[in-house]
Amino acid sequence: MGNSSQRAFVQIFDGPGQALRTEWWPLPEIGAGDVLVEVQLATICGSDLHTIAGHRQEPTPSILGHEGVGRVVSVGNERRTITPGDRVTWSIADSCGTCPLCTETHLPQKCRSLFKYGHAAITDGSGLNGCYASHIVLRRGTHIVKVPDLLPDNVVAPANCALATMVNAVSRLPDPCRSVVIQGGGLLGLYACALLHERGVEHVFCVEVSEQRLKQIGLFGGIPVDGRPGHYLQSRAAITAVAQYGVDAVIEVAGVAALVPEGIRLLRPGGFYGLVGMVHPHTQLDLTGEQIIRKCLTIYGVHNYAPWHLDRAIQFLEQTVRKYPYPVLVSPPFPLTELDSAIQVAQAKDWHRVSVRTQI
Secondary structure: OOOOOOEEEEEEEOOOOOOOEEEEEEOOOOOOOOEEEEEEEEEOOHHHHHHHHOOOOOOOOEOOOOEEEEEEEEEOOOOOOOOOOOEEEEEEEEOOOOOHHHHOOOOHHHOOOOEEOOOOEOOOOOOOOOOOEOEEEEOOOEEEEEOOOOOOHHHHHHHHOHHHHHHHHHOOOOOOOOEEEEEOOOHHHHHHHHHHHHHOOOEEEEEEOOHHHHHHHHHHOOEEEEOOOOOHHHHHHHHHHHOOOOEEEEEEOOOOHHHHHHHHHHEEEEEEEEEOOOOOOOOOOOOOHHHHHHOOOEEEEOOOOOHHHHHHHHHHHHHHOOOOOHHHHEOOOEEHHHHHHHHHHHHHOOOOEOEEEOOO
16 A cells, blocks of 8 residues: 555545545655654544534544554654654644743643644645544644553543543542532543542542443442433432532533533532533523522533643553553554544444554
């Protein structure tokens, strides 16, 4: 299929309803501070599926994919801590590091000149902007983290999106925090269970409607709560039994606006509500200001993360990889040449993440 040592194999997305197309590109000359990485494994995130389905609009043509792990091929000058051969993962965003959002409000993920991998046109820079390719060029403002050898690729790949985001989300919770309800038992929810369990939260309840996913919650330190119609009211008794006046925090990761009124009801006065999953337009809330004011609630939104959250995510995996069965969350890898089949499997939602082996 070509000389992969000198060229990059890419899968190009032209828009919803259009077939992916493959091309071979010459590897680019990298600039100061940039890093060329050979992608080893990528995973398909829900936001990729939303883009493919047309639920969110991104520039095209593009190379999708932002969750990945790879090995450094070459390094532009000014990068003194990364060397060829290093196994790495990287932040989902490239930030300038100098604007007020980067330096004053500590939200580099909202940088005024933000660039997001897997969300950019191939006409932007080198074009190697996404993980569904054999190579990716990481820009100078991208945070790069070396990956410990004991962490398998399929454990690392989702960390630079889902896990780092949840590290950010749980960092906002009150201290002490004895009881939390997580709304949604997908990958974000399971990561939240593990993070909070390790933090020492006594009661980590996770509400889910999928029977298969309910069985996984206990494996990651959570208490399963059956959210299916006809089951939830009885299941909720487990929450009220230990939190008579309400739980300390609720974290929404299901992406379903209709769950918010129940989350408000479950919170104690002074409780915290983190909104994480509703990153799509169909999220109008049935909520009054009075509900927030009378319970003295704190409501916060979390979108992506800062570099230090990714550092903590990789550290957390290193500390807990032998404790939690992270590999069961990710499918066996599809070859990059069969990305269309991998997408179909991801759309079926039988796996939390479907993986793609990107080496050609």
